Amino acid sequence: MILARPVYKLLGREKPFVTECYSGMIYMDDVDPLDNPSGLDKIMEECQYDYQHGYRQLKLKIGRGKQWMPLEAGIKRDIEVTRLVHSYFPDVDILIDANDGYAPQDSIRFMEGIEDVPVWWIEEPFRETMNDFKMLREWLDNNRRRNTLLADGEAHPDLPLALEMGQHGYLDVYLDDIMGYGFTNWRALMPVLKEHKLLASPHNWGDYLKTVYTLHLAGGLGNTCTIEGVTCFLNDIDFGFHKLENGVLIPADTPGFGMTLLKD
Numbered sequence: 001m002i003l004a005r006p007v008y009k010l011l012g013r014e015k016p017f018v019t020e021c022y023s024g025m026i027y028m029d030d031v032d033p034l035d036n037p038s039g040l041d042k043i044m045e046e047c048q049y050d051y052q053h054g055y056r057q058l059k060l061k062i063g064r065g066k067q068w069m070p071l072e073a074g075i076k077r078d079i080e081v082t083r084l085v086h087s088y089f090p091d092v093d094i095l096i097d098a099n100d101g102y103a104p105q106d107s108i109r110f111m112e113g114i115e116d117v118p119v120w121w122i123e124e125p126f127r128e129t130m131n132d133f134k135m136l137r138e139w140l141d142n143n144r145r146r147n148t149l150l151a152d153g154e155a156h157p158d159l160p161l162a163l164e165m166g167q168h169g170y171l172d173v174y175l176d177d178i179m180g181y182g183f184t185n186w187r188a189l190m191p192v193l194k195e196h197k198l199l200a201s202p203h204n205w206g207d208y209l210k211t212v213y214t215l216h217l218a219g220g221l222g223n224t225c226t227i228e229g230v231t232c233f234l235n236d237i238d239f240g241f242h243k244l245e246n247g248v249l250i251p252a253d254t255p256g257f258g259m260t261l262l263k264d
Contacts, residue, residue: 006253008220012220017220022095024229027085029046054245056246060085061097062098062101076113094117108136111143122151133150137169149199150172152171159174172225174189174201183213236261240254
């Protein structure tokens with residue numbers, strides 16, 4: 001704030017790198033509440049809200065068979081939801097996030113079930129190992145999904161393993177939390193990720209402040225393929241003039257992170 005410059009300029013960019021921003025809404029309300037599930041119409045309602053808000057990337061949580069449904073029924077519902085969202089929003093990039101809820105072979109079964117649906121990235125399909133990610137990467141490459149990104153590093157991140165997988169081409173995007181790992185640490189990490197052929201997309205779930213921090217990190221340093229958007233409104237913070245336009249999040253040219261605390 002002392003220098004009256006936005007953070008992305010302090011990181012070295014007069015004009016920021018701008019990147020896409022996906023909605024981090026969970027899109028699993030079809031199974032809630034357990035005694036009277038909302039069904040698929042609720043998911044379509046939520047997707048429509050986010051589309052009108054400006055998102056052109058939607059991240060669908062899958063893995064219903066891990067906890068909320070029997071395994072086979074869960075995989076079937078995951079497939080059904082993904083195909084339905086694509087049919088209603090054909091111009092939207094679909095991102096998939098299993099939160100380590102699948103076994104490696106379940107991931108392939110799921111992908112086979114959505115054969116004609118483009119998938120922009122697959123996040124945390126299962127707990128990462130070199131062999132399992134190699135298997136999935138090779139399957140994707142051999143089944144017309146060479147451009148689908150593999151993303152990991154949110155839960156219990158293993159940076160050395162991620163760097164090794166990136167070097168081998170088995171992992172594309174690293175996800176450690178922007179607050180948990182720290183903004184300064186992320187600044188130092190970005191050139192290391194580039195050296196290991198990895199893109200960045202820091203984890204932001206739970207707090208729009210994180211989205212703004214990542215927006216400026218990406219705006220100043222680049223190498224970020226998309227930003228996790230957390231749509232919320234608060235009475236005590238003015239989040240500033242950042243704009244989400246046709247799926248792209250653009251930082252405001254105001255001092256610092258562009259946010260101010262509101263007085264009572």
